[in-house]
Amino acid sequence: MKKVIVHSPASVANIVCGFDIMGFSIEDPYDKLVMTLTDKKGVTIINKDNYGLPEEPSANVIGSALLAMLAEVKEDVGFLVESTKVIKPGSGIGSSAASAAGAVVGANHLLKNCFSKKDLVRFAMSGEEVASGARHADNIAPCIYGGVTLIRSCGELDIVSIPAPELFITILHPQIEVKTSEARKVLKSDITLKDATKQWANVAGLVAGFLQNDYDLIGRSLEDVVAEPARSIFIPAFYEVKEACMKAGALGGGISGSGPSVFMFSKDQPTAENVRWAMQEVYRKKNIEFNIYVTTINKQGIRLSEN
Ligand code: HSE
Numbered sequence: 001m002k003k004v005i006v007h008s009p010a011s012v013a014n015i016v017c018g019f020d021i022m023g024f025s026i027e028d029p030y031d032k033l034v035m036t037l038t039d040k041k042g043v044t045i046i047n048k049d050n051y052g053l054p055e056e057p058s059a060n061v062i063g064s065a066l067l068a069m070l071a072e073v074k075e076d077v078g079f080l081v082e083s084t085k086v087i088k089p090g091s092g093i094g095s096s097a098a099s100a101a102g103a104v105v106g107a108n109h110l111l112k113n114c115f116s117k118k119d120l121v122r123f124a125m126s127g128e129e130v131a132s133g134a135r136h137a138d139n140i141a142p143c144i145y146g147g148v149t150l151i152r153s154c155g156e157l158d159i160v161s162i163p164a165p166e167l168f169i170t171i172l173h174p175q176i177e178v179k180t181s182e183a184r185k186v187l188k189s190d191i192t193l194k195d196a197t198k199q200w201a202n203v204a205g206l207v208a209g210f211l212q213n214d215y216d217l218i219g220r221s222l223e224d225v226v227a228e229p230a231r232s233i234f235i236p237a238f239y240e241v242k243e244a245c246m247k248a249g250a251l252g253g254g255i256s257g258s259g260p261s262v263f264m265f266s267k268d269q270p271t272a273e274n275v276r277w278a279m280q281e282v283y284r285k286k287n288i289e290f291n292i293y294v295t296t297i298n299k300q301g302i303r304l305s306e307n
Contacts, residue, residue: 004109006033007303008102010087011094012169013138013257015148016222017202022162023094023138023257024148025298026169031098033062034082035106041076043067048084058130065100065127066107069115079107089131090177092261097139100127105144105302118157120144125154132180132258139257146301148210165213167297168272170250172241172279173261175289178234183258186230195225215251215267222252222265235260241282248278269294 009030013023038044043057043066057063062081070078081103087095101124108115115123124140141159142149152158191199205221208214232238235255245253245264249271253264262279266272272294283290 002037002110003306004035004106005305005307006035006102006106007031007305008033008098008105009143009298009301010091010098011139011142011257012171012263013094013097013136014224014227014255015206016224016228016252016254017199017206017226018138018150019199019224019227020136020138020154021151022149022203022206023142024164025142025146025301026093026171026293026295027298028293028295029086029093031087031095031102032084033099033102033106035103035110036080037110038078038080039076040078041070042078043070044078044080046080046082048082049086051085051089053083053085053089061096061100061127061131062103063127064130065104065124068126069104069107069123072115072119073111077111079103079110081106088173088177090179091173092178092255092257092259093171093173094139094143094257096128096131096180097124097143100124101140101143102302103127106304109304117144118159121157121159132184134180134184143301147297147299150207162207162210164210164297165215167218167251168266168269169263169293169295169297170245170266170272170275170279171256171261171263171293171295172283173291173293174236174283175291176236176260178258178260180258183231183234186233187227188230191226198223198225218265219251222254224254228254231255231259235262236288237282237286238262241279244278244282245275248274250275
């Protein structure tokens with residue numbers, strides 16, 4: 001029996017100004033999948049957590065991603081997947097992407113790596129589509145490629161890894177669920193030329209900041225005039241949290257993916273811990289349950305082991 005254990009990380013999509021085109025994976029938290037190659041075509045999913053996700057493959061992100069992959073495999077093989085999710089669905093830190101991307105990377109290992117990374121992104125996007133109704137890859141690609149990733153094109157896939165300096169990330173996860181599909185519905189389908197200009201200046205600034213290790217430029221570029229104004233209503237005390245984090249020394253940040261999580265970049269770990277305290281201060285007063293992670297960029301992405 002061929003078996004592999006997959007550790008698939010959470011990720012932060014958009015990186016504030018890069019709606020649907022940029023993301024990075026993080027060291028913590030991550031999901032665990034135990035995958036076994038079977039000799040019968042098809043996918044069997046067993047959930048080992050309490051999230052009550054569907055086990056029917058076509059209704060499940062893992063199943064949909066693997067079915068898309070199996071459609072391109074000639075041999076009669078299949079997969080048994082035991083999934084233990086730590087990344088809460090609807091958290092805004094790439095829960096569905098961790099499942100879909102983890103599954104296809106694990107499956108590819110079991111199939112002796114017959115598919116390219118780009119193929120794997122394509123298959124995993126079928127899983128993401130089940131969760132959010134959209135084929136975006138800004139969580140999946142960083143999970144599979146590791147680090148900061150640009151998805152220059154989602155149709156004819158064009159994925160670019162962007163080197164970045166060491167950054168510490170503080171993530172506030174309010175314990176409320178925001179479905180990506182709902183958070184996409186509130187977005188305007190048209191934006192003004194003025195806003196578009198501002199947004200692409202920030203995207204260019206952010207990429208240049210990453211490449212030149214320019215922390216101030218990274219911070220200045222973390223501004224979103226497209227999604228944040230519409231989505232901030234889903235996140236209790238969003239602007240209060242942001243202000244408190246900036247006062248605590250964060251470089252900048254914003255909504256993680258489609259929310260409700262909020263992330264902040266800091267230059268060093270002590271500042272990232274101060275940002276944690278600032279987030280806690282605001283949320284304690286609001287009587288809202290929350291988790292906070294202090295973590296770093298995961299440069300490797302998904303990790304595999306055999307036992
Ligand atoms: N780019 C996607 C969105 C990420 O913002 O809707 C979802 O996690």
